[in-house]
Amino acid sequence: MREKHLxxxxxxxxxxxxxxxxxxxxxxxxxxxxxxLPSRYFxxxxxSALFEAICRLPWYPVTRAETRLxxxxxxAILSHLDPLSTVIELGSGSGGKLGLLIxxxxxxxxxxxxxxxxxxxxxxxxxSDALSRLEATTVVTHALRYEEGMAQIAxxxxxxxxxxxxxxxxxxxxxxxxxxxxxxxxxxxSMAEGDGLLVGTDLVKSERDLLLAYDDPLGxxxxxxxxxxxxxxxxxxxxxDLDAFAHRxxxxxxESRVEMHLVCTRPQQVTxxxxxxxxxxPDGESIWTESSYKYRPEGVAAMxxxxxxxxxxxxxxxxxxxxxxxxxx
Ligand code: AVI
Numbered sequence: 001m002r003e004k005h006l007x008x009x010x011x012x013x014x015x016x017x018x019x020x021x022x023x024x025x026x027x028x029x030x031x032x033x034x035x036x037l038p039s040r041y042f043x044x045x046x047x048s049a050l051f052e053a054i055c056r057l058p059w060y061p062v063t064r065a066e067t068r069l070x071x072x073x074x075x076a077i078l079s080h081l082d083p084l085s086t087v088i089e090l091g092s093g094s095g096g097k098l099g100l101l102i103x104x105x106x107x108x109x110x111x112x113x114x115x116x117x118x119x120x121x122x123x124x125x126x127x128s129d130a131l132s133r134l135e136a137t138t139v140v141t142h143a144l145r146y147e148e149g150m151a152q153i154a155x156x157x158x159x160x161x162x163x164x165x166x167x168x169x170x171x172x173x174x175x176x177x178x179x180x181x182x183x184x185x186x187x188x189x190s191m192a193e194g195d196g197l198l199v200g201t202d203l204v205k206s207e208r209d210l211l212l213a214y215d216d217p218l219g220x221x222x223x224x225x226x227x228x229x230x231x232x233x234x235x236x237x238x239x240x241d242l243d244a245f246a247h248r249x250x251x252x253x254x255e256s257r258v259e260m261h262l263v264c265t266r267p268q269q270v271t272x273x274x275x276x277x278x279x280x281x282p283d284g285e286s287i288w289t290e291s292s293y294k295y296r297p298e299g300v301a302a303m304x305x306x307x308x309x310x311x312x313x314x315x316x317x318x319x320x321x322x323x324x325x326x327x328x329x
Contacts, residue, residue, distance in 0.1 A: 018119075019274075023236050027275035030287070037228055039174050039260075039290035043120065044231050050224040057220060059212040062170050065320035066200050070097055073315045073322070074105030080312050080324055081196045085113065085161030088153055090146045090187075091171050092116040095127030098166060102134055109136040117142045117149030146183075150190035164196035170320070173202055173257075173293045177303075180293070184307035191327040197309055198324050204294040205319045207251045214249035214258045214292065222247035225260050225289055236274035244268055248286065260290040297321050 022041060029036040043051065055063035070077065078084060078101070089098050095116070102112065114131055116139065118124050124141040132139045142149040150165070165187060172180050187197070214221055225247045232238040244266035250259050263286040271278045295303075300323045301311045309325035316322075 019235060023274040026232055026236060026238075026272060027277055030272070030275070030277055030279070034286065034288055035281075036288045041231065042224060042228055042290070044227070044235075045122075047224060047227050047231065048120070048123070050220060050227060053220050054216075054224060057216050057218065059209075059216045060221075061213065061318050062200075062202050062320060065318035066168055066170070066322070067097055067100065068317050069200075069315050069320070069322045070101040070104065072317070074101050074103075075107075076313070077101065077198065077315070077322070077324060078105035078107075081162055081164050083110070083161045084164060085111070085159045086115065086153075086163040087112065087166065088115040088117065088150070088163060089127075089166045089168070090117050090149070091167070091169060092118045092123055092127035092141075093169060094123075095130040097168055098127075099130055099134065101166075102131075102137065111136045111138070113138045113140065115140050115142060115149070115153050117144060117146055117153075119143060119145060147186050147190075150187055154190040158192070162195055163191065164198060165191065166198045168198070168200040168322075170200055170202040170292070172199055173295075174290065176291065176293070180303060181307055184304065184309070188308045188327050193327055193329050195327045196312070196324055197304070197327065198322060199300065199304070201295045201300050201321050201323065202292070203316070203319045203321055204256060204296055207253075209319075210251050210258050210294065211249055214260060215247065219247075221249070221260075225262060228289055229262065232272060236272050238270065238272040238275075240270055241266065241268045245287075255291075256294050258292045258294065259288060260292075261286040261288050295321070297323075 025038055029038060054060050114137055116124050116127050121143050124143060128139045128141050142152055175183055226245060229240040229242055233240055244264060245262045246265050248261045248263050252259055264281040264283060267282050269280055297314055300321055304311055304325045308328055310328045312324045312326055314321055314323045
């Protein structure tokens with residue numbers, strides 16, 4: 001049985017409410033000091049394509065490391081989750097890593113239900129297509145934010161088998177520490193005792209390697225960063241002078257994060273009518289667009305335990321960790 005593209009309409013994210021929450025967020029964050037923009041808005045169609053390109057850059061090792069880990073350890077990972085009936089992936093991407101985990105790790109083709117949760121219907125359709133080719137696998141998609149998708153899945157009847165939630169791609173790294181803890185707790189509240197959580201985290205490495213990953217010689221990450229202003233100009237009728245912003249990545253060792261900024265290189269007056277903004281940017285003022293937190297293996301374990309999980313196992317490769325935890329009582 002294949003239950004493809006079953007996008008839940010109740011609570012699905014529609015375009016008009018997305019635009020209005022984007023306008024509100026831009027109005028709020030650009031008024032802070034220092035000025036900021038939330039990194040979740042990078043991913044319009046062009047931003048998603050630029051991110052795919054980043055994942056192929058030789059200087060951005062996250063995606064390759066995270067693909068090697070299921071290739072090498074799929075059996076071991078799934079052996080901790082027996083008997084498994086349901087896999088939930090938050091932020092589905094192309095579905096490639098999950099496909100590898102299931103194809104290489106599953107011992108017998110017991111029926112498996114895969115729930116994909118992502119706000120992007122395009123990403124869901126691509127991942128769903130890839131995963132529904134797997135044997136005895138039913139794919140259900142939820143075009144919702146992660147917590148809403150988890151709540152919707154938790155409201156369905158479940159078997160006595162175990163569920164596992166996947167949060168890969170180092171996406172947890174884009175939350176600040178309190179945000180990551182609150183997010184993990186919220187996810188845990190939709191899980192049953194003994195269910196698994198597999199989290200991918202990028203690890204602290206040399207400053208040189210970290211900066212190359214976020215300021216690559218081809219300028220793809222710079223384009224990804226600047227595209228946020230392109231998006232504001234297009235969708236919110238803004239008038240950022242795009243040529244007058246430089247991409248800057250820096251390592252903040254005290255906070256263990258790479259930060260991305262857009263630095264204004266020519267004074268300008270900025271108006272963004274949809275967000276009610278009209279302000280001056282002097283030469284040198286910057287907009288902080290992303291934080292990407294880097295962890296130590298023991299820091300990942302501590303974060304999970306603090307959020308109500310027990311760490312079961314951890315696999316490390318190429319400066320990246322996959323940590324499997326189970327929801328404690
Ligand atoms: C999606 N996220 C985990 C990426 C990261 O590494 O923080 C986004 C990214 N930003 C610049 N390069 C990649």
